[in-house]
Amino acid sequence: MSGIERILVVGSGTMGSQIGLVAALAGYDTTVQDISEPMLAKAKAELSARMDTSVAKGRLTVAEAEAALGRLFFSTDLESAAARADFVIEAATERLDVKEQIFARIGQLAPEHAILATNSSTLGSSKVAAATGRADRVCNMHFFNPALVMKCVEVVRHEATSQATVETTLELARRFGKEPVLINREIPGFIANRLMGAVQKEALALAAAGIASKEDIDTTARTALGHPMGPFELMDMVGLDVIDFIAQATYAETGDEADRPDPQVAALVAEGKLGRKSGQGWYSY
Numbered sequence: 001m002s003g004i005e006r007i008l009v010v011g012s013g014t015m016g017s018q019i020g021l022v023a024a025l026a027g028y029d030t031t032v033q034d035i036s037e038p039m040l041a042k043a044k045a046e047l048s049a050r051m052d053t054s055v056a057k058g059r060l061t062v063a064e065a066e067a068a069l070g071r072l073f074f075s076t077d078l079e080s081a082a083a084r085a086d087f088v089i090e091a092a093t094e095r096l097d098v099k100e101q102i103f104a105r106i107g108q109l110a111p112e113h114a115i116l117a118t119n120s121s122t123l124g125s126s127k128v129a130a131a132t133g134r135a136d137r138v139c140n141m142h143f144f145n146p147a148l149v150m151k152c153v154e155v156v157r158h159e160a161t162s163q164a165t166v167e168t169t170l171e172l173a174r175r176f177g178k179e180p181v182l183i184n185r186e187i188p189g190f191i192a193n194r195l196m197g198a199v200q201k202e203a204l205a206l207a208a209a210g211i212a213s214k215e216d217i218d219t220t221a222r223t224a225l226g227h228p229m230g231p232f233e234l235m236d237m238v239g240l241d242v243i244d245f246i247a248q249a250t251y252a253e254t255g256d257e258a259d260r261p262d263p264q265v266a267a268l269v270a271e272g273k274l275g276r277k278s279g280q281g282w283y284s285y
């Protein structure tokens with residue numbers, strides 16, 4: 001892992017902001033870059049507030065929190081941030097055209113040795129690798145929300161990803177305090193979303209057939225399987241629009257009837273019932 005000192009995170013939204021703080025807390029000189037000044041300002045304020053809470057709860061000392069925030073920079077300037085980066089984690093808006101453009105630019109701007117990873121949940125890095133001119137140093141490094149808390153990082157290699165890139169990315173995730181897992185080839189949903197999807201699909205089928213209520217299905221997942229929440233509760237937490245979007249992306253890629261987006265979820269989304277964030281989903285909040 002020698003050689004990795006400076007990290008660039010592209011995108012300062014839900015994921016990018018927290019990934020930036022994860023890297024800074026692990027001791028890396030980290031820049032979070034975004035095209036939006038307001039998003040950067042929001043990220044900066046939220047992360048400072050989080051550090052205050054961590055100090056108040058005794059999880060960090062004032063000195064540790066100040067040191068982490070002192071290593072964390074916010075910028076709209078991709079050029080200078082990329083030019084110094086040893087490792088780039090892209091966490092920008094989930095759109096292929098946006099990501100292609102970013103990867104083409106960081107492929108030109110970042111030092112030759114830098115690894116370029118995407119945090120995308122649905123786009124395999126093979127889709128952006130060619131644009132970089134260094135396909136062997138490109139992979140997915142997929143964090144989970146909230147990135148400060150969740151231990152799992154899925155590292156996904158594509159056909160041209162080198163073994164050195166895989167090993168460095170796994171090791172960086174460990175230095176971030178995470179427990180990375182390796183996915184040997186690209187598959188929609190990687191591991192976690194596939195497992196979650198399988199449980200969700202069965203839960204939706206049971207409820208649609210009137211076998212059991214959503215409440216009882218959720219209770220069973222909690223009390224028999226030890227899941228922290230049931231599949232309907234989880235869908236509400238993730239956001240039904242996100243669930244529907246992932247299903248649509250998977251279906252578009254596989255064309256498999258078994259992956260067809262669920263009509264019950266689509267109907268809720270059409271009514272603006274998106275889960276916790278809208279106050280109503282499968283449940284009322």
Ligand SMILES: NC(=O)c1ccc[n+]([C@@H]2O[C@H](COP(=O)([O-])OP(=O)(O)OC[C@H]3O[C@@H](n4cnc5c(N)ncnc54)[C@H](O)[C@@H]3O)[C@@H](O)[C@H]2O)c1
Nearest residue numbers: 011012013014015034035036039091092093094120121145
């Ligand atoms: N939200 C989740 O639960 C979650 C979990 C795992 C992975 N992801 C993945 O993380 C990525 C980001 O998701 P998010 O939920 O943080 O999105 P978000 O909408 O909260 O944030 C995206 C940010 O990207 C910025 N952006 C857009 N175009 C840009 C560009 N050209 N250069 C720099 N910044 C740009 C936007 O201004 C915004 O601040 C996506 O690829 C998504 O698949 C999301």
